[in-house]
Amino acid sequence: MVSIKDVARRAGVSPQTVSNCLNNPAIVKPTTRDLVTAAIAELGYTPNASARRLRTQRSNTIAIGIAPVAYSRIYDRLLHALVTEAEAHSIRVMLYKTDSKQDEIRQFDALIRGGDVDSFVLTDTSHDDPRIPWLIEHRQTFVLFGRPWGLPDMHDPQVPWVDVDGRRGIADMTRHLILHGRKRIGFIGWPGISGTGHDRWLGWRDTLLAARMARPDELEGLCAYGEDRIGEGMTACMTLLDQRPDVDAIVCVSDTLATGAMMALPPECDVVVTGFDNTASAQSLEFPTVDQPLTESARQIVRIILERLDARDGARAAEAGGAAGANGTAGTTGTAETKETEETEETATRRTPESRDGLHVLLPPRIVVD
Amino acid sequence: MVSIKDVARRAGVSPQTVSNCLNNPAIVKPTTRDLVTAAIAELGYTPNASARRLRTQRSNTIAIGIAPVAYSRIYDRLLHALVTEAEAHSIRVMLYKTDSKQDEIRQFDALIRGGDVDSFVLTDTSHDDPRIPWLIEHRQTFVLFGRPWGLPDMHDPQVPWVDVDGRRGIADMTRHLILHGRKRIGFIGWPGISGTGHDRWLGWRDTLLAARMARPDELEGLCAYGEDRIGEGMTACMTLLDQRPDVDAIVCVSDTLATGAMMALPPECDVVVTGFDNTASAQSLEFPTVDQPLTESARQIVRIILERLDARDGARAAEAGGAAGANGTAGTTGTAETKETEETEETATRRTPESRDGLHVLLPPRIVVD
Structure with missing residues (x-):
């Protein structure tokens, strides 16, 4: 590996001068800086990352x-x-x-x-x-x-945090279903208190209520829950269709549950299933989904x-x-x-x-x- | 953060002595080493990783x-x-x-x-x-x-390489199916030349031929192929059942293809599907699979x-x-x-x-x- 000494030798300056060029260029004469820059380019020198980290007190x-x-x-x-x-x-x-x-x-x-x-x-x-x-x-x-x-x-x-607005994604999806003629839109979510899961559920609930597609007392009957596994998605789908045989769309909180729901649907039935995450499964089974940026x-x-x-x-x-x-x-x-x-x-x-x-x-x- | 100087002060020695204890303990008197070791333990000192890396010329x-x-x-x-x-x-x-x-x-x-x-x-x-x-x-x-x-x-x-013997895993699975009464064992693999995929296919082929469960000229009719996506697993499964309606087990090269095959099976049919990778899908859909160590x-x-x-x-x-x-x-x-x-x-x-x-x-x- 090229060292700072090699650069110094090539540029005809001391190693300390090379170091100054890298760390405190203002104190080096411009003509000297040019010599050092040329030598660095010529030799393909890269400062050692560990040395740089020690010097800058940043591990980057x-x-x-x-x-x-x-x-x-x-x-x-x-x-x-x-x-x-x-x-x-x-x-x-x-x-x-x-x-x-x-x-x-x-x-x-x-x-x-x-x-x-x-x-x-x-x-x-x-x-x-x-x-x-x-x-x-x-x-x-x-x-x-x-x-x-x-x-x-x-x-x-x-x-500080960065997050994707899951509530909005699920609301957009639910609106899309309503605007394409779906009348009874169920929801398959995760059980228990989950910040992310609850947030997505709110997107479904708000949209249904706003569009008067369900009464508040109907919501619970339109929901089923399962852990994030295909098998649980199948079970939740069967539970939901049992509770509400008139369901014609199911919004799922994840692609995994949606994949299970797809598998549990009776053949030839007209129920749209949607997922969340735009995984290979959604692309492969061609169900609508929500893509995170x-x-x-x-x-x-x-x-x-x-x-x-x-x-x-x-x-x-x-x-x-x-x-x-x-x-x-x-x-x-x-x-x-x-x-x-x-x-x-x-x-x-x-x-x-x-x-x-x-x-x-x-x-x-x-x-x-x- | 605790520095080498803090350790030196606590131990009543010079920073250089602390450094020697860490890097070249043989040159330090045992009693001094004990003092330094005690101070390091007491203060919870950890040598800076970047400094260590520079010193040892290893980035670890x-x-x-x-x-x-x-x-x-x-x-x-x-x-x-x-x-x-x-x-x-x-x-x-x-x-x-x-x-x-x-x-x-x-x-x-x-x-x-x-x-x-x-x-x-x-x-x-x-x-x-x-x-x-x-x-x-x-x-x-x-x-x-x-x-x-x-x-x-x-x-x-x-x-140098480390690998898992996929051929052996698929052979073990095929033997298991034969020993549990399966008579027509098909295979769903990846298309094209794939070292890993071909190796696994060999495990299926060798086992079938050794057990005389298929003639060499039958093998091609017992195989179907698809890229590693659920949808392609579905298509491959339908192709295979179309070619050989008597198939009663399908060994798949991956859990993803096995998941697709499971979805494409007609209801109530007695065909065992097996996968490879022991993913959540295999656990959830409860099909046999191969676990990599x-x-x-x-x-x-x-x-x-x-x-x-x-x-x-x-x-x-x-x-x-x-x-x-x-x-x-x-x-x-x-x-x-x-x-x-x-x-x-x-x-x-x-x-x-x-x-x-x-x-x-x-x-x-x-x-x-x-």
Whole structure:
């Protein structure tokens, strides 16, 4: 591998000068900078990433967890979108295992101690998510993909998030069905309290009530529930058709449940089934579905992370500069010591209120109804 | 974060002594080592990962690619197994995007230049895979998950791989069907030349012929093909039942095709469908399937990587030591310069033949037939 010494030799300057060109170009004469730039291009030199990380105190690495069983059928696509967007900003994506939310907190701790990462992307957000207070307490940079369900203030500037508006996606789909003549539209959802699942259910309910396609007391009879498995989708579909044999469309909370519902439909019956996630199953079985804008989600996640890291570093630099001035000394050792102390105090106060709009991004999905 | 200076202060020694304890403990007095060890434990100090990486010249990072659409339904599970096993060895797993094999080679280049990673795990191996010669030429440490189909020597010591014996898995499944009374066992596979798909097909063919359950000229009529999508599984199943209405079992090359076949079966018909991958679909629809040992695969992959990195570093250290001796000098600058040159020569010759067994691991899968 080409080293900084090779570049220095080629440019006829000292290694320190090359280092200055890279890290503090303003102090190098333009003609010297040109020589060094030419040598770098000629030799194909790339600064060592570990060295750069030590120097900038940034690891330029986003960490994201992977569960034993992916929590969602779109997890692969989200990872790809995130890696693609991160790469465009020279940021790396590191995986850590997450066997439970408590396990994930242990991983945070180890990664932070190792200086391995400087930001986290959290998926599979849930009510009373213990990861959020832990990361806030440890002053870490993070963004949720998904909303912090159950938090009193969904626009808390300490908890930035990017999410797809599932309620809107399901409402759009339900409207589409009504406008294409469907009269009895059932719903298959996930059982229990699920922020995401309930949100999508609201999209179906609101649309039906607004269009007077069901009375409020009819809603429960138009719903069936199952865990996110094909078999449960089959059972839920049979339950629903049993409850309401007049159902002529079924809006499902996921493509997996929709696939099961498709399998359980009697042959030749005229019931439209719709899903959510635009998976290969929806494309293959050709049922309408809702597509999540994952590329845009990844773009927003990386943007928020970069803005927060910049703000943090800017605040640190300002504090360090101020401290040096106050001490009236530029002595290296003294400044370093002071900086260490100041950084700790600074992190406690740096959280100035930020724009609500830029920190909490709800993206519209797109219905796929070919 | 706790720094090396904090540890030094607590232990009442110099930072250099702490550094020696961590990197070259033999030169430190045992009593001093104990003081430092106690201070490290007390303060919860973890050496900065970037600093460690610079020092050891190892990034301790495995890179693995992620495609826009996961090439396999087990990709998530493989990632989780790999991250879990790597973590047990304090190794990190980094993702890079791979939109094509050529794109992947560009990513290799960038990652190597940045000093970001020291090994690669390749998935989705194919005939004439251009990634393999590139990595060999650039003297990189890598392991395939999957075999280098089409390579003249599958046991080339330059191309280590870990794979699951799909042929054996499908043969076991076919034997199970025969031993449970199935008389006409069809096969649904992937179209075109696919190393993995052909290998699995051989497991079905060999078992049928050995048990005289089909004549060689009957085989083609017992097969149908489709891309790995539910809809294609449905079509293939209908084609197959049309060709051979007496089929009473269908062995599918994947759970996805098996799911489609299940959907296409007429109601109440007595045809057993089996899959491959033990996905949620197989569990949910309760068809027999073949389970890949992914935890063991990850263990073997990480073992091979660590052994190869150790061999590389050992060879480098030996070369560097020999060079210093030959020069008869321990002068720092001189040695460093010599070492740099020697390392380049050393990499060209360090590939001593390695045990065939340890480098090419074919793991038996397990059939799931409850």
